[in-house]
Amino acid sequence: MSTRPSHPPRDTDTHLPMEPVAQPGYYPDYDVISQQNAWDDATRKVVLSRLQSRPSLQFFNPAEAEMMLLVCDHIIPQDDRDADHRIEIIPVIDERLHKKRTAGYRYETMPPDDEAYRLFLQALDLMSRHNHGKQFSGLSWREQELILQSINKGKPLEGAGEVWLRLPVHQIWTLFVGDCITAYYQHPWSWNEIGFGGPAYPRAYIRLERGEAEPWERDENRYDWEAPPESVSDLDELSHHDHFPHLTKGGVHD
Amino acid sequence: MQKLRAEGSQFTDRGTVDYVIVGVGSAGGVLLQRLARAGFKVLGLEAGPFWDTEKDWLSDEAGSNKLYWEDLRITGGVNPISLGANNSGKGVGGGSVHWAAFTPRLHPSDFQVYSLDGVGTNWPISYEDLKPYYELLELEMPVSGPAWFPWGDPHGYAYGPHPLGEVGDVLVRGCTKLGIRVCAGGPVAILAGSHDDRPHCIYRGYCIQGCKVGAKASTLITHVPDALRHGAEIRDYSMASRIALGPNNRVEGVFYFDREGTERFQRAKAVIVAGYAIETPRLLLNSACPEYPMGLANSSDTVGRYLMVQAGNVILGRFRNLVRMYKAPPAHALTEEFYETDPKRDFARGFAIQTVGPLPIAFGKQMMAAMGAWGWGLRRVMMDYNHWSALGLLGEILPWHANRVTLAKETDQFGIPVAHVHFNLFDNDKKLIEFGKNKVMEVMSAAGAEQVVQEQRYAHLVGAARMGADPGTSVVDKFGRTHDVPNLFICDGSIMPTQGSANPGLTIQALAARTADYLIMQGERIFRSDLRELTAPTPRVDLSPAGTFRKGIPRPHASWIFSRRIAHAKA
Numbered sequence: 001m002s003t004r005p006s007h008p009p010r011d012t013d014t015h016l017p018m019e020p021v022a023q024p025g026y027y028p029d030y031d032v033i034s035q036q037n038a039w040d041d042a043t044r045k046v047v048l049s050r051l052q053s054r055p056s057l058q059f060f061n062p063a064e065a066e067m068m069l070l071v072c073d074h075i076i077p078q079d080d081r082d083a084d085h086r087i088e089i090i091p092v093i094d095e096r097l098h099k100k101r102t103a104g105y106r107y108e109t110m111p112p113d114d115e116a117y118r119l120f121l122q123a124l125d126l127m128s129r130h131n132h133g134k135q136f137s138g139l140s141w142r143e144q145e146l147i148l149q150s151i152n153k154g155k156p157l158e159g160a161g162e163v164w165l166r167l168p169v170h171q172i173w174t175l176f177v178g179d180c181i182t183a184y185y186q187h188p189w190s191w192n193e194i195g196f197g198g199p200a201y202p203r204a205y206i207r208l209e210r211g212e213a214e215p216w217e218r219d220e221n222r223y224d225w226e227a228p229p230e231s232v233s234d235l236d237e238l239s240h241h242d243h244f245p246h247l248t249k250g251g252v253h254d
Numbered sequence: 255m256q257k258l259r260a261e262g263s264q265f266t267d268r269g270t271v272d273y274v275i276v277g278v279g280s281a282g283g284v285l286l287q288r289l290a291r292a293g294f295k296v297l298g299l300e301a302g303p304f305w306d307t308e309k310d311w312l313s314d315e316a317g318s319n320k321l322y323w324e325d326l327r328i329t330g331g332v333n334p335i336s337l338g339a340n341n342s343g344k345g346v347g348g349g350s351v352h353w354a355a356f357t358p359r360l361h362p363s364d365f366q367v368y369s370l371d372g373v374g375t376n377w378p379i380s381y382e383d384l385k386p387y388y389e390l391l392e393l394e395m396p397v398s399g400p401a402w403f404p405w406g407d408p409h410g411y412a413y414g415p416h417p418l419g420e421v422g423d424v425l426v427r428g429c430t431k432l433g434i435r436v437c438a439g440g441p442v443a444i445l446a447g448s449h450d451d452r453p454h455c456i457y458r459g460y461c462i463q464g465c466k467v468g469a470k471a472s473t474l475i476t477h478v479p480d481a482l483r484h485g486a487e488i489r490d491y492s493m494a495s496r497i498a499l500g501p502n503n504r505v506e507g508v509f510y511f512d513r514e515g516t517e518r519f520q521r522a523k524a525v526i527v528a529g530y531a532i533e534t535p536r537l538l539l540n541s542a543c544p545e546y547p548m549g550l551a552n553s554s555d556t557v558g559r560y561l562m563v564q565a566g567n568v569i570l571g572r573f574r575n576l577v578r579m580y581k582a583p584p585a586h587a588l589t590e591e592f593y594e595t596d597p598k599r600d601f602a603r604g605f606a607i608q609t610v611g612p613l614p615i616a617f618g619k620q621m622m623a624a625m626g627a628w629g630w631g632l633r634r635v636m637m638d639y640n641h642w643s644a645l646g647l648l649g650e651i652l653p654w655h656a657n658r659v660t661l662a663k664e665t666d667q668f669g670i671p672v673a674h675v676h677f678n679l680f681d682n683d684k685k686l687i688e689f690g691k692n693k694v695m696e697v698m699s700a701a702g703a704e705q706v707v708q709e710q711r712y713a714h715l716v717g718a719a720r721m722g723a724d725p726g727t728s729v730v731d732k733f734g735r736t737h738d739v740p741n742l743f744i745c746d747g748s749i750m751p752t753q754g755s756a757n758p759g760l761t762i763q764a765l766a767a768r769t770a771d772y773l774i775m776q777g778e779r780i781f782r783s784d785l786r787e788l789t790a791p792t793p794r795v796d797l798s799p800a801g802t803f804r805k806g807i808p809r810p811h812a813s814w815i816f817s818r819r820i821a822h823a824k825a
Contacts (some may be wrong), residue, residue, distance in 0.1 A: 015571020025637050043313045075628055104323050105337025108330030152628050177628055181618035194639040196614050199313035204456030208419045211576025251680035
């Protein structure tokens, strides 16, 4: 993992940056992987394979990969995770695009996924040049964040108008963020972070009501944190907007 | 655990089978089983694999994509619908492999929507025609459910209900607070106790990833084993490309690509298309020929039209206490209190409210859609995954002429033109969704949620080759026989003229059992005669898979007993 400027979340009381840890989230000593002997063979094999590093990229070229790294650090920031416990997102997307695996449909207004990804990266550079005279990678972290926020809101900053004619803003944002979500939340470390029980065949779950923990699960142990001040992606930034019509138009989500 | 095995090939391309069934899913599995039991030579062509469930299926969200139809389709219109994992299966069992397995019946009113409400259309059959088949299939799957189901045609279930998960508890709590009747523990085609060679549910929550436990019904485990025991053959990885029309306006067989990609031809005395609401019209349109230039059996220009999805908004509520919605089957409690047309509302027809249980990846995408979550906000709301509960709106969208499947210019890996889906919401649909969505949000709040958000989306697929009495406005008759070609049948969700607010799986299988009874009653006449007999068959109770009919504890008088008690209470 290359050294990147860190923008960790802050302690709500002291407003000081929090030390990165192996396992953020409210279930500090929960380890779903410790339950692997209770899983069936096929599932264990697939889940544990996610702990191995992935083969080198085949779809993205080095320049695209570098840019993807920057963008994904905004979409799913991991500055609360220490360097040894960051979840790789780009290899998962790379593999899907390389193997031309799709969700089973394409919007008539969208180009094929591989083309859509390349156009999206182009759009980011065009917006960056138009507004700051530099490519996306040359912008400050805050400037990058604001560009992405404008796309999330469905009102991209100027500069890439021609691209958006071929690449509907809300559809590419949904595709991109959705792929990032799939990559991050398929990793068992993320299950530890959110307290998800994971595979339960053949053993079964036995406590179904009131959110009770299985004997091998953990109770919640919350702490307060706030996003770094240079970020505009925390939930309170969203609360200014009651509705996201570009995102809730319907049918754009699987 | 059941041992499943695909039997070796017994029919050859050079021979002629009685029936080729295209697609071994919800309908195809039942048809195959019934026709094989009745002694017909019957062959199922399935585009996907014959599953080895222990090896092929996972307790995992991201790793289960192979269950879904992932080949290219183009989707558009003003309100484009998502396909793939949302509503399209591939492989033996089809959609019944990845359904959540809610199995409510349609209501009697669903069969006469046009007569009652002046919208949509009527079915050429009534609820009473389908009721015996509902009762049969509820035992064959079998369906777990409450002793008393008060809506539509009230009835009870022979197999016991499931225990409540916390999401079900949320629905019961919210409905109770608002005085809305609610039922829990089903109806759902998941075993609460073991049944023959199938174990009971273990509440692991991965229902829509394929139930490798074997507790959730799919035709792969409920009907296909019985079909194979009675001589049926299934050819997996066999993608039908074209149905061949011969002389005398009768089909002669089906062209398909085998697993090596070689095009082959299977001769048959009759063909049943059971590919569901996208692939069925696609195959008919791709089978256009000089006699039917607009597509086979499409002289009415109705093939592909009146495609429907149901409003499937997901309403998410955050609770102070933990929920852990990944436990228990996503499908386990519901209310149909708003199912029927209410003259006090400004739209026709209605909706159901049902439990859903999104796993982390699905929940993350819902938060992206419902809240615009990304970045730290996404990480934060995901850390609260265990605090959220989800309920689903299931609302009736009406059949519209403009909502249709056509052929796109793009082709698939075999060179076959893919489907283009065009979908718009109309006024009644929009009003229904707005009202229904708000009602579910109200229920969620009444249950104690401190924050409620929602994502608009759609569920299920039906229509696009609808049945009807008028050959000018429908594709098949009331038994699934195409109006145009006497030995060509369609039997799957695509023949449904309207859809109600019930999940379509049970109705699709019930229609398949009914069509099978008709074909069996007609016997050899289907293969030789062009005469269209329209007398309904007597329901056959001797064709159920072994060990299902007359099992469980029937509740024949449940509605009578309960209505008497209610009458007493009122008096």
